Amino acid sequence: MTGTNGGELDARVVAEVGDFRLDVEVAVAASEVLAVLGPNGSGKSTLLAAIAGHHPLTAGAVRIGERVLSRTPTIDTGAIDAGAAEVDLAERSVGLLGQHPLLFPHLTALENVAFGPRAQGMAKREARVAASDWLDRVGLTGLERRLPSALSGGQQQRVALARVLAAQPDVLLLDEPFAALDVQTAAAMRRLVAEQRSTLGIPTLLVTHDPLDAIVLADRAAILHTGRIVQQGPTAEVLGHPRTPFAAALAGVNLLTGVAIARDAVRVAGASGPIALRGTGEALRVGTPASVVFSPASVHARAAASADPSQSADNAWFGAVASLEPARGGVRIVTDEHPDLAIDVPSTAAVALDLSTGSRLAFHVAPADVSVRTHS
Structure with a gap:
């Protein structure tokens, strides 16, 4: 036919x-x-x-x-x-x-x-x-x-x-x-x-x-x-793994750029200090520009008081809520430290966290949910 x-x-x-x-x-x-x-x-x-x-x-x-x-x-x-x-x-x-x-x-x-x-x-x-x-x-x-x-x-x-x-x-x-x-x-x-x-x-x-x-x-x-x-x-x-902020927005994912610190890890800058994000995908060369991509829904949030503020771990960071927006099935969080990074939490989790502007939260994303690539 x-x-x-x-x-x-x-x-x-x-x-x-x-x-x-x-x-x-x-x-x-x-x-x-x-x-x-x-x-x-x-x-x-x-x-x-x-x-x-x-x-x-x-x-x-x-x-x-x-x-x-x-x-x-x-x-x-x-x-x-x-x-x-x-x-x-x-x-x-x-x-x-x-x-x-x-x-x-x-x-x-x-x-x-x-x-x-x-x-x-x-x-x-x-x-x-x-x-x-x-x-x-x-x-x-x-x-x-x-x-x-x-x-x-x-x-x-x-x-x-x-x-x-x-x-x-x-x-x-x-x-x-x-x-x-x-x-x-x-x-x-x-x-x-x-x-x-x-x-x-x-x-x-x-x-x-x-x-x-x-x-x-x-x-x-x-x-x-x-x-x-x-x-x-x-x-x-x-x-x-979109290559540009525009493409990432279209795909509905977070795109962060930084420098490779290991074959599977990228350090990205933030207002309160760098974040080390490990993931899967392309093998990276240490010291070269690289990018990480992950879904806003793959990030887990909890009250910062329940985490050790001095703890420094890969794929984990702290942030203060700058804004809250409706998201499919829940709430989208944007923080002061990373205004271009979105975190989506289910409605039940948002209620349990008692979210409000200024709330300080601890975030974590599993390496399996993060894609790493050389940034061109």
Whole structure:
């Protein structure tokens, strides 16, 4: 169930929207999912629009296998034939699914899905059979005759996914397709896309602001910030050990930088003195810049009075509460000593600690919960 001219997606995209400039390179192998994460305004949707042919390139080239979809003569296109013609929008064989289903309101679910195959020249009866099969795949058997207005938001998005896949695209572009859905429906859609990806055999580019999308669906992840990719690699590496404060905030983890004091330990500065943090991961060279990453929820807090203030231990430190903020399932603590470090404690623990601004606490994080890497 794939297009006839499939292969790796290879794109160098330079595109401009007003004063904003996007300049990135992405390569996605057949059967691979690359997640591009970033906040609103980072260029995610512009990247997909340029690949789909809905936004012109300022420079660069887009290729799927041996087919050149877009090309400008302003940069060296390498192996791309300089005389190759740009593929018309209708013949690009690119499937694009966004936040909103954008179904034809006057067509039934079956007719919406059959539209792609019919536009490609498939006979009406054959197209309907194919559409019925895809509706079955996305769990909508029995709803073939319903108009979009008679379907829920989640059902409409399932129809939209079936319509994209029924056209047998050579590449699939997903533009935050779960963002407009409720939590339960979004989870069901993620499972559905995960189930289908193994049978598609085509490159898939997923743009999102939600790390969960990347964790569930992607082989690799890239962090897009102000029009440029600032980190990319295997999803577990990118989200497990971000390289920049921005990427760490996006992944929801603490990132601290310092100097390696052992193969598995980093000393980081603090207002009340340095902290030695041991962890697992890359072997470090003593004396070189290094970073540590850990989840705010992995830090354990207790009243400082119950700990020995003179005690100096790895992965342990003291701090005075500077602010308290709501967090999922509890409270987020920020201290005066480390204002960029977040500690999340469950609601029951927060009540037991009788937290308030100025409270002095002792913190500890297990080495198994800390990732250490050479800092570049």
